[in-house]
Amino acid sequence: MKAIKPTILALSMLAASASGFAQVSVTIDASKSGPVINKNVYGQFAEHLGTGIYEGLWVGQDSKIPNTRGWRNDVVGALKDLKVPLVRWPGGCFADEYHWRDGIGARNKRPVKVNTHWGGVAEVNAVGTHEFFDLVDILGTEAYINGNLGSGTPQEMAEWLEYMTSDTKSSLAEQRRKNGRKEPYKVAYFGIGNEAWGCGGNMKPEYYAHLYNHYATFLKTPPNARPKMVASGGNDADTKWTEVLSKEAARGTDGISFHYYTLPTGVWEKKGAATGFEENEWFSTLQQTLRMDGFIKNNVAILDKNDPEKKIGFYVDEWGTWYDVEPGTNPGFLFQRNTLRDAVVAALNFNIFHAHAERVRMTNIAQMVNVLQAMIITDKDKMLLTPTYHAYKMYVPFQDATSLPTAVNNDVSYSANNKSIPGISASAAKGKDGKVYVALVNTNPRQASDVVVDLKGQNVTGASGQVLTSDAMDAHNTFDKPQAIKPVSYSAKAANGKLTLKVPAKSVVVVAVEV
Structure with a gap:
């Protein structure tokens, strides 16, 4: 079990899109409010x-x-x-x-x-x-x-x-x-x-x-x-x-x-x-x-x-x-x-x-x-x-937080056992602090994805938060290595009003959108 080093991971988040990455589109309508997430x-x-x-x-x-x-x-x-x-x-x-x-x-x-x-x-x-x-x-x-x-x-x-x-x-x-x-x-x-x-x-x-x-x-x-x-x-x-x-x-x-x-x-x-x-x-x-x-x-x-x-x-x-x-x-x-x-x-x-x-x-x-x-x-x-x-x-x-209408488009399925599931899961909400939060999950343990986030109604400049991932599918903490897997900092910048979030394989990403 070997966790990805934070410095290497942070650089990969900010790097240009790697060839072979699947690109997915997530559209969030910040102008409309859904029910509150109790x-x-x-x-x-x-x-x-x-x-x-x-x-x-x-x-x-x-x-x-x-x-x-x-x-x-x-x-x-x-x-x-x-x-x-x-x-x-x-x-x-x-x-x-x-x-x-x-x-x-x-x-x-x-x-x-x-x-x-x-x-x-x-x-x-x-x-x-x-x-x-x-x-x-x-x-x-x-x-x-x-x-x-x-x-x-x-x-x-x-x-x-x-x-x-x-x-x-x-x-x-x-x-x-x-x-x-x-x-x-x-x-x-x-x-x-x-x-x-x-x-x-x-x-x-x-x-x-x-x-x-x-x-x-x-x-x-x-x-x-x-x-x-x-x-x-x-x-x-x-x-x-x-x-x-x-x-x-x-x-x-x-x-x-x-x-x-x-x-x-x-x-x-x-x-x-x-x-x-x-x-x-x-x-x-x-x-x-x-x-x-x-x-x-x-x-x-x-x-x-x-x-x-x-x-x-x-x-x-x-x-x-x-x-x-x-x-x-x-x-x-x-x-x-x-x-x-x-x-x-x-x-x-x-x-x-x-x-x-x-x-x-x-x-x-x-x-x-x-x-x-x-x-x-x-x-x-x-x-x-x-x-x-x-x-x-x-x-x-x-x-x-107040949920926001969110749609995942052009998703690339993750397939195994002759079956398929969605490669990317997404959710967005407006927090009590007024910020928009976006959560992304990449189910594929082998392939990262570029996720383009279009936050309608907002002039987006970037996003910051955390990512949780590791090299091994069964990465876990032990009493000898209690911090073998933990979240690390994550950031992304916007271009033309849209965010491109590089979501590693087998990962969870949560960010606050910066406007």
Whole structure:
């Protein structure tokens, strides 16, 4: 693995167009505004799974690892740099076997349970409601709580919501105050169950819709503290859940969730390796992840039919790559290496979400630390940032930005395995700072592209930002070489009002347009 040196890369960006480069045209209409890209599209997910919570985030106040009230400072600091807008907790499949009372009160008196979903390890309940909201406060983010419908009751769920949000003198509110929190917590989103079609109960959508309505009836909060209510929807190509829920559970529903994981092979029994893969699996991974666009289109079409007022959002609250676990690790911990391929997958999905910003108002990548497509990997007191982390940071300007109509013309397809996918993916938006940002992804691992950007309505002089790429398709950071792959500076100048951006093979480029 050998990263491209920044100095060489910067020179190549400014050099004349190299022969053999494919030239693509991207037209952006800056005079027209599309829907706002909700910042929560860049949401995160922290489940009680492997070392995603314990060690990865929480080490306890007595740990030698520097921490703030038990949350490790290095990881928290890195996440704050990402401007994480939203965190989903406690699951996932874990949510439907989580009983919230196990996680309140004195930590040394909390029950120890077995995490039957993930590795069969002890769940000590050291991180519960108060600890999670402390993390939310430290990060300056919002909370997405997933309630237990699978093995819980309407009463248990209702009492948890009251415990968190009540400003009255009820026994539950007083218990929260006794446990150290005087003011109510702000719950931004509340999910009623998770993956009801699978680990959340193996239900049919009609049955879940009835349960959803049953549980939702009893979920009460002060008027100004009502979270957005999320119904547990379908996955992959299945649209029946969206069809049923948008009709039967529409009352008071703010969003329907959707899950899709990218597998190189498309086969759960043998997903494919996280590193050491050949180009055929690079291609199949990107091909599989681009299916997200069609899945969203199909579900949004149903929502547009059943919810023409567009009250219901489409929340992709679990997505990302899923490979065979790293050899020698607990299979239930879902630990995998994170490479340049993952950063490209992330950026392709960002661009898809932007294109559907009107309905896709929240997503949560799986997961934040040490699990699946993680932002951060830890090993005891050590920490490293992954290529996916860098992709998220490059895209920060798109949070709450206004999308701009963008068209890719004369695209040169990337072909392998006797199939083809688009060579260039593009997205553009006007940031809250007033600047126009352009994101480009080159899916081809062998061929760079010249991308001519025509920003209609703007007198463009240049662009500056960052590029993320490397020589190797599976370039990744290790504790010995934690900065083997990272973004480097990128710049381009305009000629005749148009930009020519030289986009390296297998790369992600994000720039601010200069006028």
